[in-house]
Amino acid sequence: MSPIIAITNLTKTYASGLAALKNVSLSINRGEIFALLGPNGAGKTTLIGIVCGIVNPSSGTVLADGHDVVRDYRNARYKIGLVPQELTTDAFETVWATVKLSRGLFGRAPDEAYLEQVLRDLSLWDKRHDKIMTLSGGMKRRVMIAKALSHAPDILFLDEPTAGVDVELRRDMWAMVRALRDKGVTIILTTHYIEEAEDMADRVGVINKGELILVEDKAVLMAKLGQKQLTLQLAQPLSVVPSELAEWKLALKPGGHELEYSFDAKAEHGGVAALLKRMTEIGLVFTDLRTQQSSLEDIFVSLVSAKGQGQS
Amino acid sequence: MSAPIFNSHAVWAIYRFEMARFMRTAVQSVLTPVLTTSLYFVVFGSAIGSRMTTIDGVAYGAFIVPGLIMLSLFTEGLSNASFGIYVQKFTGTIYELLSAPISAWEMVLAFVGAAVTKSIILGVLILATASLFVPLQILHPLWMAAFLGLTAITFCLFGFILGVWAKGWEQLSLIPFLIVTPLTFLGGAFYSIDMLPPFWRTVTLFNPIVYLISGFRWSFYGTADVAVGNSLAMIFVFLCVCLAGVGWIFKTGYRLKN
Ligand SMILES: Nc1ncnc2c1ncn2[C@@H]1O[C@H](COP(=O)(O)OP(=O)(O)OP(=O)(O)O)[C@@H](O)[C@H]1O
Ligand SMILES: [Mg+2]
Numbered sequence: 417m418s419p420i421i422a423i424t425n426l427t428k429t430y431a432s433g434l435a436a437l438k439n440v441s442l443s444i445n446r447g448e449i450f451a452l453l454g455p456n457g458a459g460k461t462t463l464i465g466i467v468c469g470i471v472n473p474s475s476g477t478v479l480a481d482g483h484d485v486v487r488d489y490r491n492a493r494y495k496i497g498l499v500p501q502e503l504t505t506d507a508f509e510t511v512w513a514t515v516k517l518s519r520g521l522f523g524r525a526p527d528e529a530y531l532e533q534v535l536r537d538l539s540l541w542d543k544r545h546d547k548i549m550t551l552s553g554g555m556k557r558r559v560m561i562a563k564a565l566s567h568a569p570d571i572l573f574l575d576e577p578t579a580g581v582d583v584e585l586r587r588d589m590w591a592m593v594r595a596l597r598d599k600g601v602t603i604i605l606t607t608h609y610i611e612e613a614e615d616m617a618d619r620v621g622v623i624n625k626g627e628l629i630l631v632e633d634k635a636v637l638m639a640k641l642g643q644k645q646l647t648l649q650l651a652q653p654l655s656v657v658p659s660e661l662a663e664w665k666l667a668l669k670p671g672g673h674e675l676e677y678s679f680d681a682k683a684e685h686g687g688v689a690a691l692l693k694r695m696t697e698i699g700l701v702f703t704d705l706r707t708q709q710s711s712l713e714d715i716f717v718s719l720v721s722a723k724g725q726g727q728s
Numbered sequence: 729m730s731a732p733i734f735n736s737h738a739v740w741a742i743y744r745f746e747m748a749r750f751m752r753t754a755v756q757s758v759l760t761p762v763l764t765t766s767l768y769f770v771v772f773g774s775a776i777g778s779r780m781t782t783i784d785g786v787a788y789g790a791f792i793v794p795g796l797i798m799l800s801l802f803t804e805g806l807s808n809a810s811f812g813i814y815v816q817k818f819t820g821t822i823y824e825l826l827s828a829p830i831s832a833w834e835m836v837l838a839f840v841g842a843a844v845t846k847s848i849i850l851g852v853l854i855l856a857t858a859s860l861f862v863p864l865q866i867l868h869p870l871w872m873a874a875f876l877g878l879t880a881i882t883f884c885l886f887g888f889i890l891g892v893w894a895k896g897w898e899q900l901s902l903i904p905f906l907i908v909t910p911l912t913f914l915g916g917a918f919y920s921i922d923m924l925p926p927f928w929r930t931v932t933l934f935n936p937i938v939y940l941i942s943g944f945r946w947s948f949y950g951t952a953d954v955a956v957g958n959s960l961a962m963i964f965v966f967l968c969v970c971l972a973g974v975g976w977i978f979k980t981g982y983r984l985k986n
Binding site: 468469470471472489490491492493494496498500502504505506507508509513516517518519520521522523524525526563 | 730731732735737738740741742744745748749819820821823824825826827828829830831985
């Protein structure tokens with residue numbers, strides 16, 4: 417199946433001379449949730465801006481569902497919805513007026529029933545006659561989402577949708593994102609909450625200083641780069657690691673009740689089984705065990721800092 | 729499903745949205761010009777006009793009506809059309825316009841269309857107010873409508889450009905107050921340029937506003953400072969310059985896109 421978004425050799429140099437994107441190529445699959453991660457100023461918003469028509473690319477091409485976003489912008493944008501990073505709303509307008517405007521802007525005939533559903537899903541229905549400036553920040557964020565959904569886009573960009581949003585609303589939002597995905601909407605989001613990407617995304621891209629340094633299936637990424645720790649709860653405390661277990665390079669936790677074995681989830685070839693067997697052989701009894709995997713955040717931090725070191 | 733060739737829903741949505749804002753502030757929008765016009769009549773028409781003879785056979789109070797209407801068309805057209813787009817730039821809501829499947833000309837059609845509608849409503853209101861103070865005569869109603877419409881369109885396009893260009897609120901009012909209003913006062917809004925000494929009359933002919941006011945006044949009273957053909961030609965030149973400016977803005981993304 418052809419990708420729903422195909423970005424090829426995309427470069428953006430701002431008038432200031434700043435290279436915000438350097439030769440970025442990326443394909444987004446139909447129906448996936450793609451999380452774009454990267455530190456502040458990495459170029460995430462710039463990338464989204466180019467796909468959505470807000471920023472002019474310096475070179476390279478972007479196809480949205482096969483339509484060039486510059487030459488065939490009409491068909492490309494027709495399918496795209498955007499929730500920008502900044503909260504920008506028509507302060508003096510009502511919620512209802514602004515979502516109606518959005519729907520019209522994207523070339524759809526008025527459909528009050530549909531808009532009502534969107535507002536109800538976002539718990540905004542009761543506020544529809546309120547002026548936007550009277551809403552709280554989280555409510556305004558929902559209005560932005562309602563605007564983006566007002567024309568039922570096939571592709572939805574969420575640029576840090578959960579920045580400054582409380583836990584409950586964040587949970588609601590992710591439920592909504594999943595529901596949209598189930599309806600076949602492709603979702604591209606940026607976030608600084610790595611646990612969100614970990615929870616939500618099918619694939620993850622990491623961008624740093626305008627370069628896409630990694631795109632990977634989330635599961636593959638975790639498996640490939642993830643360090644795992646096996647922690648064994650001992651029946652009797654130890655003062656030193658027995659020499660018979662030296663080859664596993666175990667760490668004894670303070671107090672002597674826990675042994676920790678770190679291993680690379682990918683490179684692991686029977687090390688765990690051999691360790692457990694050996695422990696039984698030497699009569700070391702454990703009462704419990706658990707494994708832990710490094711989070712996307714660990715992976716992300718190690719990637720970005722490795723890259724930074726490589727450059728300096 | 730593919731996008732329509734002409735995004736009529738978008739044009740209509742923007743137009744209605746802009747008109748709704750106008751209607752919400754209808755009291756100011758309507759009262760201000762009516763009040764201002766009445767004041768002009770009290771001051772110029774009655775106080776000064778009573779001491780003046782007729783100009784070109786037209787009573788002074790009646791003589792200034794076309795100039796007054798033009799003055800509001802210029803300033804209101806500029807401020808209405810510039811405000812609509814500038815506010816979006818200022819608040820950042822322009823992201824939505826830029827990301828919507830609309831062409832530049834559809835955007836202009838909607839914004840300028842709404843501003844033109846407001847200008848024409850104002851023009852008609854002023855005309856109606858004026859008719860309460862002075863006996864009015866419109867010799868060439870169709871030409872009157874044509875001058876009114878073309879001038880409104882031209883200045884609203886100009887206003888749109890202004891709104892895109894302006895980087896701050898003060899720049900937004902710079903052109904209307906520093907250039908257009910003085911040129912209008914010096915452009916024969918309240919006198920016939922034939923009343924000026926020959927030298928100043930020649931200088932005044934470089935003021936493009938003269939042609940607009942003169943043509944418009946001709947459609948009322950059949951007298952003009954300059955040939956009507958020249959007035960029409962000047963409006964078309966203006967219109968083309970503004971259209972070219974708008975075209976250039978969208979071609980380059982000037983001050984709209986990075
Ligand atoms: N209009 C602009 N003019 C000049 N430089 C810009 C402009 N917009 C962004 N930049 C620069 O481009 C780089 C990338 O910015 P961008 O907003 O895309 O980053 P980001 O990844 O979205 O960051 P954040 O996580 O903070 O939102 C930054 O260095 C930024 O300063
Ligand atoms: Mg950003």
